[in-house]
Amino acid sequence: MLSGKKILIGVTGSIAAYKTAYLIRALIKLEAEVKVIMTSASSDFISPLTLATLSKNPVAIEFVKNDEGEWENHVELGLWADLFVIAPCSANSLSKLVSGNCDNLLIATYLSARCTVWVAPAMDLDMFTHFSTTENLRILKEKGVGIIEPTSGELASGLEGKGRMEEPETIAELIAEHFAIKSNLKGKSIIITGGPTYEPIDPVRYIGNRSSGKTGVLLADACAARGANVILVTGPTHEKVKDQRITVIAVETAQEMFSAVQENWAQMDIGIFSAAVADYRPADPAIEKIKKKTDKMAIELVKNPDILSWAGSNKKDAQYLVGFALETNNEIENGRGKFERKNLDLLVLNSLRDKGAGFGHDTNKVTFIKHNNKLINFELKVKSNVMNDILDEIERDH
Ligand code: C5P
Numbered sequence: 001m002l003s004g005k006k007i008l009i010g011v012t013g014s015i016a017a018y019k020t021a022y023l024i025r026a027l028i029k030l031e032a033e034v035k036v037i038m039t040s041a042s043s044d045f046i047s048p049l050t051l052a053t054l055s056k057n058p059v060a061i062e063f064v065k066n067d068e069g070e071w072e073n074h075v076e077l078g079l080w081a082d083l084f085v086i087a088p089c090s091a092n093s094l095s096k097l098v099s100g101n102c103d104n105l106l107i108a109t110y111l112s113a114r115c116t117v118w119v120a121p122a123m124d125l126d127m128f129t130h131f132s133t134t135e136n137l138r139i140l141k142e143k144g145v146g147i148i149e150p151t152s153g154e155l156a157s158g159l160e161g162k163g164r165m166e167e168p169e170t171i172a173e174l175i176a177e178h179f180a181i182k183s184n185l186k187g188k189s190i191i192i193t194g195g196p197t198y199e200p201i202d203p204v205r206y207i208g209n210r211s212s213g214k215t216g217v218l219l220a221d222a223c224a225a226r227g228a229n230v231i232l233v234t235g236p237t238h239e240k241v242k243d244q245r246i247t248v249i250a251v252e253t254a255q256e257m258f259s260a261v262q263e264n265w266a267q268m269d270i271g272i273f274s275a276a277v278a279d280y281r282p283a284d285p286a287i288e289k290i291k292k293k294t295d296k297m298a299i300e301l302v303k304n305p306d307i308l309s310w311a312g313s314n315k316k317d318a319q320y321l322v323g324f325a326l327e328t329n330n331e332i333e334n335g336r337g338k339f340e341r342k343n344l345d346l347l348v349l350n351s352l353r354d355k356g357a358g359f360g361h362d363t364n365k366v367t368f369i370k371h372n373n374k375l376i377n378f379e380l381k382v383k384s385n386v387m388n389d390i391l392d393e394i395e396r397d398h
Contacts, residue, residue, distance in 0.1 A: 002032035005179050008077060008113075009034060010086035010106045011051065012093040013041030015156040016122035016165035020087055021046060024054045026172035036060070037077065037106045039093065063105050074105055078112030083175065086110070087148070088122030088165045094136045097145070116178070118146035120171060125161030148174065184395050186227030188269040191261065192219050193307065195235030197254045199281035201299060202290045206252075211276035213237025214383065215324075219272055220246050222387040226395075231268075233260040235275060254278055254304035261307050265314060270394060272322040273308040274348075280304060312343030320398045322346045322390065328353065332367070332375065339369045345397060346370055348390060356380045368393060 007027055011020050020036075027034050034055040038048055040062075048059040060077065078084075086093065086106070093106070097119070102108040110117060119140065127133060128150065141147055148171060152162045194216010198206040217239040220232040224243035232241060233249045235257065241248060249260045254277045265271065280301035290297075308323045315321055323344045327334050328351070335349040347369040356363040357380070364386045368376040378389060 001176055002027065002030040002179060004033075006033045006035070006080055006082045007175065008081035008084045008109070008115075009036045009051075009055070010084065010089070010093075010110070011036060011038040011042040011046070012086065012088060012090040012106065013039055013045060014088040014090045014122040014165070015045060016088035017042050017045035019165055019168045021050055021054055023085075023087060023168035023171050024051060026169055027175065028054065028056065030172065030176055032175075035077065035080070037109055039104050039106050041090075041092075060105055063108070074108040075112045078109045079114060081113060081115045083115055083178065084110065084113045084117045085120065085148075085171065085175065086118070087120035087168075087171060089119040091121075091123045091127045091130075091133050091136075094119065094121060094133060094140070098136045098139050116144075116146065118148055118174075120148040120165050121150050121163075122165035123150075123163050124155055124157050125159045125163050128161075128163040181225075181227040183226035183391075184398070185223060185270075185391065188228045188398075189231075189267060190223045190228045190270045190272065191231045191233065191264050191268045192216055192223070192272045193233045193257060193261065193275035193277075194219065195237040195239075196276050197235045197257060197278045197304075198252045199254065199278045199304075200252075200285040201282050202286035202288065204289055207278055207280075207282065207301075208236075209276050209278065211235070211237075213239045215274045215387075217241050218384055218387045219274060219390070220248075222384070222391055223272075226391060228270075231260075231264055233257055233275075235277075254281060254307070258305045258307050258310070261311060265311050265319075266316075268319065270320045270322070270398065271308075271311050272390070272394075273311065274324045275307070276326075277307060278304055306342075308344075309342045312341075315343055320345045320394060322348065322394065324348045324350070326350045326352060332369070335367070335369045336373070346390070346393060354380070 011017050035057045036051045036055050036059045038061050052059045096107045148166045151164045153164050155163050195213030196209045196211035198208045200206050216234050220230050221242050223230045224246050230246045251257045283300040283302045321344050325335050325338050331351045339347040349367045350357050354365040357365040363380050364383050365380040366378050
């Protein structure tokens with residue numbers, strides 16, 4: 001349920017630290033990857049060895065060295081996590097989270113983390129209701145830190161009231177819910193084409209293009225992250241999908257790509273065609289390597305099938321089709337023409353005249369063309385964010 005999710009657990013000095021052992025066990029049961037950072041005060045309440053054993057990872061406490069005597073990099077840990085949960089979070093640590101007083105590894109990691117952070121406060125009744133604590137919690141909440149409210153009951157001091165850390169099973173459920181996929185692409189079947197095609201001239205030479213295959217791979221991973229069943233039909237590329245659930249069909253030529261699409265399109269809900277397909281191929285590729293004999297030589301080319309047009313003319317009402325266009329002039333007019341001719345629902349238009357767009361950049365600037373002449377312009381963005389804009393648009397329509 002949480003497989004592939006990286007959860008960093010922070011433990012601070014509170015008697016509730018014993019509950020963290022149960023929290024870690026619950027997360028491991030849900031197949032999460034768990035790492036633990038402790039403050040040195042917390043190690044008086046629960047042994048680092050217990051938490052290392054349960055989390056299946058060494059526990060980090062000091063800046064300088066971990067159990068293996070290596071430098072513990074708080075920046076690396078902060079960037080590693082998909083979610084950082086500080087449970088229990090003492091009144092002292094709460095105040096350091098607000099002030100940024102990073103005199104320990106846990107707070108330094110908090111300052112370096114780019115992921116969502118949650119805190120589960122645990123303290124005595126009067127400490128919890130003290131204005132310092134309520135003010136710190138208010139500021140953290142305002143800054144986007146998630147607060148897992150403590151519950152009421154008997155406290156370690158013998159007093160009765162609010163201050164008990166939420167039960168570990170409940171925290172584990174909240175974490176699972178946080179990662180549950182809410183996208184309406186969940187369970188949808190999506191076919192994606194990507195990369196260049198290589199059209200053989202002879203057994204060693206081919207006609208190709210400069211497409212890196214990055215767009216197809218990023219799209220496939222973004223769709224899988226939203227819970228879709230993905231088939232990626234890709235031409236030759238060094239890029240690799242991260243999500244092992246994606247079915248990758250590696251092809252070389254446009255005709256091979258076409259066959260893979262023809263075999264699968266009828267069963268698909270959505271098609272996203274981003275491949276840079278060669279428009280022409282050598283009519284008659286040589287069986288043996290061509291020898292250099294003459295000063296001039298001509299290669300006769302024939303037209304390749306337009307795979308996207310085929311999918312458009314074989315599209316059922318419930319199917320949704322996305323195409324890409326890379327234009328150098330009359331962008332909107334040409335894009336609109338392609339949108340109509342290929343029977344699309346969404347065309348992602350790139351202009352080579354825009355700086356940072358097109359081949360070989362990690363950024364892209366796109367315009368969406370939709371039904372009823374609707375245009376949506378986007379700013380220059382990193383490519384992975386462009387993928388999410390495309391998927392958000394499909395979600396809105398489909
Ligand atoms: O007509 P043009 O090549 O500009 O159209 C680009 C769009 O058509 C892209 O989505 C591309 O993947 C798709 N295409 C295709 N088969 C071809 C040529 C283009 O699927 N033979």
